[in-house]
Amino acid sequence: MSAVMVARKAPRRWEKLPGKNTFCCDGRVMMARQKGVFYLTLFLIVGTCSLFFAFECPYLAVHLSPAIPVFAVVLFLFVMAMLLRTSFSDPGVLPRALPAEATFIEMEIEAANGNVPAGQRPPPRIRNVQINNQIVKLKYCYTCKIFRPPRASHCGICDNCVERFDHHCPWVGNCVGKRNYRYFYLFTLSLSLLTIYIFTFDIVHVVLRSVDSGFVNTLKETPGTYPPTVLEVLVCFFTLWSVVGLTGFHTYLISLNQTTNEDIKGSWSGKNRVQNPYSHRNIIKNCCEVLCGPVYPSVLDRRGLMVETPTPPISTTATKNSDPDPQNTKTTAPLIPNEHTPDDTKPSIASSPEKSSPKEPPPPSLGDTGETTPVKEKAF
Amino acid sequence: MPLVPPYCEALAVCPIKATGSDFSTGTDPALSNGNMATEFHNLQELRRSASLATKVFIQRDYSEGTICQFQTKFPAELDSRIERTFFEETVKTLNSYYAEAEKIGGQSYLEGCLACATAYIIFLCMETRYEKVLKKISRYIQEQNEKIYAPRGLLITDPIERGMRVIEISIFEDRGSSGSSGSSSSSTSSSSGR
Numbered sequence: 001m002s003a004v005m006v007a008r009k010a011p012r013r014w015e016k017l018p019g020k021n022t023f024c025c026d027g028r029v030m031m032a033r034q035k036g037v038f039y040l041t042l043f044l045i046v047g048t049c050s051l052f053f054a055f056e057c058p059y060l061a062v063h064l065s066p067a068i069p070v071f072a073v074v075l076f077l078f079v080m081a082m083l084l085r086t087s088f089s090d091p092g093v094l095p096r097a098l099p100a101e102a103t104f105i106e107m108e109i110e111a112a113n114g115n116v117p118a119g120q121r122p123p124p125r126i127r128n129v130q131i132n133n134q135i136v137k138l139k140y141c142y143t144c145k146i147f148r149p150p151r152a153s154h155c156g157i158c159d160n161c162v163e164r165f166d167h168h169c170p171w172v173g174n175c176v177g178k179r180n181y182r183y184f185y186l187f188t189l190s191l192s193l194l195t196i197y198i199f200t201f202d203i204v205h206v207v208l209r210s211v212d213s214g215f216v217n218t219l220k221e222t223p224g225t226y227p228p229t230v231l232e233v234l235v236c237f238f239t240l241w242s243v244v245g246l247t248g249f250h251t252y253l254i255s256l257n258q259t260t261n262e263d264i265k266g267s268w269s270g271k272n273r274v275q276n277p278y279s280h281r282n283i284i285k286n287c288c289e290v291l292c293g294p295v296y297p298s299v300l301d302r303r304g305l306m307v308e309t310p311t312p313p314i315s316t317t318a319t320k321n322s323d324p325d326p327q328n329t330k331t332t333a334p335l336i337p338n339e340h341t342p343d344d345t346k347p348s349i350a351s352s353p354e355k356s357s358p359k360e361p362p363p364p365s366l367g368d369t370g371e372t373t374p375v376k377e378k379a380f
Numbered sequence: 381m382p383l384v385p386p387y388c389e390a391l392a393v394c395p396i397k398a399t400g401s402d403f404s405t406g407t408d409p410a411l412s413n414g415n416m417a418t419e420f421h422n423l424q425e426l427r428r429s430a431s432l433a434t435k436v437f438i439q440r441d442y443s444e445g446t447i448c449q450f451q452t453k454f455p456a457e458l459d460s461r462i463e464r465t466f467f468e469e470t471v472k473t474l475n476s477y478y479a480e481a482e483k484i485g486g487q488s489y490l491e492g493c494l495a496c497a498t499a500y501i502i503f504l505c506m507e508t509r510y511e512k513v514l515k516k517i518s519r520y521i522q523e524q525n526e527k528i529y530a531p532r533g534l535l536i537t538d539p540i541e542r543g544m545r546v547i548e549i550s551i552f553e554d555r556g557s558s559g560s561s562g563s564s565s566s567s568t569s570s571s572s573g574r
Contacts, residue, residue, distance in 0.1 A: 151446055
């Protein structure tokens, strides 16, 4: 970067972050790249509720109670708040290791492996830790150059390691991890309630009108009933099955303190007599930990300013490690071969659209891209 | 081009801290901006005399689960640089701070329920307990650096800057005899850019 850059406004760190996230509002909002399904979710929720408020609510407010639309509004706002919170939050992304840390880990691995005869494949990079008397294997992430903490996993879609990785949800356009799992759960729960609510009152509305003028006449003659109500009922009917089912599934997971990722992989299914070391063996405690636990801060610095350094060393340099990095990057790159252990290539699991399959580290080509660009490594 | 020690960069003009709320209650460990002028001045002397030799990374201790704890094992590289007791004291205190931040009890329930009732909008204006403890940690690390580590040519980096994965301790070698960095009582700030 030349001295000209200093005169311009300093970029924020999110502009140089590796990974495949998109950022909005100057780094405050963080989402996955593919947002199409998220827009569909928004459209369905806002569209259905608008129809409900426009067509059913006036009738119900007059003939039954004004509390009905009021409660619907409150529920709708809560659903939207939870959806946006889930979609826009940092799910718990782990920043990639800086070159110094990556080298340190490399040296530890090599020391642990000893001398591997030439031509032989080195052993897989696994660290065993004991958690609550269970042996848990920590895997090495070749993209992020770290040993993943327990329960963390690498999302191939976002190309980040995420703590307490649950799954990547295209409906919210983001990963669901440690930091936003409770918002995701509350979103599914409140959406279930909203769907049931609208569905119920749609039926009530049709029944009430039918009492007055007969069922078929209601559908034919009453303006505003036929397209909107039927549409709402259809949307709610199909949404009900999926969202209520999903809420039930996540309630089950929370009571056992498991993630979707662990459930799919069968980590604690007991076939190896390995039990979940994170569970408190008490449903209430598990629920409290997941839903009422502390709100973890984001460790991904998105809004800090990156001040580019001109060559003289005494100039204002705010980015730590910005100068040593280009040199270290060149020396560390050859040390870290981008090989994959057999465990890393997992079959992608086809599941319902709401539970998008968690993806394992991508093939070497993508990993190389992360390594060879000094700018990307410089940031984190 | 000589390596510019990150130690010195950490002490350099502090960048503008990211302020304002965001959806993820981003962290902003406290910085003592008042000391920056004196730091910068002492920094000039330090640059001449200190150079980064190596870095040691204290790893996480997962024996109690996923809560944030660091290993208290004394690394061999620090053997000649600092007394074991100081190091263990620092790590144990940090561990207790993190345990306090992540404690699941009455206060966290209250905070969680209150926040849920307001659809978490309250977090846009209120600082969470975890963030408050993180500020305490940042101040503690700064104080430890000033009193114990900098005089011995060491510098602790706040774990939050490394994704809470490691405690990074930078080890500096005194270069030549012109600077008395070992005995200079420069105040240090280990966190910047947040």
